[in-house]
Amino acid sequence: MYNSSITFRASIDACSLVLCFFCLSAAHASAPEIEMGISEYSKTDQEHASKIISKKSKEESVSTTDHSKLEALKGPFFSGPEVTKVCLECHNTAGHQFMKNKHWTWDYKHPKTGQHLGKSVLINNFCTNARGNEGMCAQCHAGYNMTDSNFDFTNQENMDCLICHESTGTYYKTPTTAGNEACSIMFAGKPAIEWEKIAQSVQMPSRNNCGKCHFYGGGGDNVKHGDLSSVLFDPPKEVDVHMSEQGEGFTCVTCHVGEAHEWAGSRYEMTVNDTVGIGKPGMPRETASCESCHSASPHPTDSVTGIKLNSHTSKVACETCHIPEIARGGVATEVDWDWRTMGKLKNGEGFKLKEYTQGDGHHRATYKSIKGNFTYAENLQPMYAWFDGTMNYTTIKTQFDPSKGPIDINSFSGSAADPGSRIYPFKKMHTTQPYDKGNNTLVYMSLWGNDDSALWGNYDFGKAIAAGMKRNGIPYSGDWGYVETLSYWPVNHMVAPKEGAMECSQCHTKDGRLSHLDDGSIYLPGTQNNKMLNIIGLLAIFGTLAGVLGHGALRVVATRMRKK
């Protein structure tokens, strides 16, 4: 369910009716809502999609080609690869270009750390691993027929052009393999794909294309990032000044620019200190940083405040002040996931318990039989730390010491002394998840499959881990336990309008947001941080006051005594 977004209808009509009943009556209800079954996404992106299509931003549809007029796209088509084949006839370098793209390769070699990363190998602390569960997770692979880890990455015809370029909002993908029979009801009742209509609708990617996967990362709306949610399909200005129609009306690719099917922006290696900044007119902006449009001196210099704010940019990332809270606009993010409670059933059937009502009135599952317990947060204050842009990952190969507290799934470097580092906001995710107790490593689990090992349907960690490790040739001690993990998600989206930026005093005060970084490595005014100076100052001032008052009192006493 990694980054998945597809529509899953509730199994039977009666169930949908029950859902609707709760939607209507329970915007503020606190009674726990129980939904039988283990289907995901009964609330889908489809309705959001139609909303956005109707108010297409003017940045889209500026192509010199009207694809609906092309003979070659008249079809008929019966599958995705047939459409791709036609696309590549004209766009004959697109396949070669896209073959290097992470959305296709799910593979990334970090240029600084040398680590082998990417969705095809990484383990996170949400659904854990996509590897071995491609049957489900590859719904968000920009390709067709990735059923397992042996996908043919050289076959261009398996590229999915439509998932990024179609603009009808009716395109969808289903899991590439069936999965356990308990899950199969999730695909029932979907309308047939109108391949010709969808193929003719292609254009530059809209937020709907990107959002269908990226807003649902981690297994649901805003679960993973906190700053990427379905709210961004049509955000109010106070949530996102760039993407709001009342603001700039940007799509994702307005900032994530690029060419040749490679575009700016990566959280594996981030640009936290854009030394290039704004280019001259016509120059490509090849980073998705704030500075690439706003420069490193973005505040107006006609006031002391503006000048002073500009002097912050060498230490503080723009995001730190301008994204004061994450998970804004009514959609919550997950902050804690406890896998230990996975597998509770009602009458032998999996279920969901929806005890969290988020800002927009929707109920979110606080328990799922297939996943365990969740804790949500909205309007959450980020965590702040020095960050130089480089992420280090705990991979399947990394051995750790579980007695040393929570394991960092990803850790990052950066310090006050490093001129390339900035104080950066993060969403911190805490999870309790299975690990290999004998080898002290993370584990690959078999989550999805039509066999007796797949966790989703069999609810047995031991079998799921053994099968997941064996399938990928990873040594497994046979003994598993639970380990606490943390992951850190850099916050970049949901930039508030300037009125919504942080106030100076949220950091420049005693016990402010950055007080944990006020360790002598930086000077942070307003914190009264120099205790020695405070004591000397108090002694000097009150000592002088006492001195003059004492002197004055003596004079009064002496005068009275003389008069007697």
Added chain:
Amino acid sequence: MSVNVIKLVVFKRFERVWHWSQMALIFTLLFSGSAVYGVNSLMGFADAVALHTWAAIILIVLWLFATFWLLTTGQWKHYMPTTKHFFEVARYYAYGIFKGEHHPYKKTFGRKHNPLQAMTYLLVKTIIFPAIWLSGIPYLLISFGMGGFLNDFGVGNIALIHTAAAIAVVVFVIAHVYLLTTGHSFVEHVKPMITGYDDVELTDEELAYIKADEPNLLKDN
């Protein structure tokens, strides 16, 4: 040689304007500065920073004028340290004041401050205020993005010096105001700084010179 006590302009118009505008600026700076430091929450941080910066810039300009004035008019001589009457004045504050004695010092044409007072002002002018602007100007430069060369010294150290100097200013202000209550009376001390006139002991020669060459210094000329 007889002694004449004459009402005379001791604080020129510029000096009075300087003194009172400096006072207003110092109080503004102490108020806004303590808000920046975090010990008063009566004004917002951003407003405090802006007010502090503007008041500081005005005070720097004022100091430039005052320094020029002191050097070109010869008024700097009033602040030169002297031992003459020093111990009498010190003894007065420590002992004589309680016995009801009169202040032993009288203003003269060349010394409008008593020796303790002159030494204090000299210390303020040569140590406390320079510490303020030797730290405050670098701090401003850093704020204006021109302080890269100060990175090794560190803005924290700059701020430390600045805050310590500000504490010294507070101590000076307390003592300064208190000392106005000694001697004749509070009003007697403050009035000359408003009107400019005070009683000055003049020798015959000084009086003759003033009458001849600077009659506008005399109140009843």
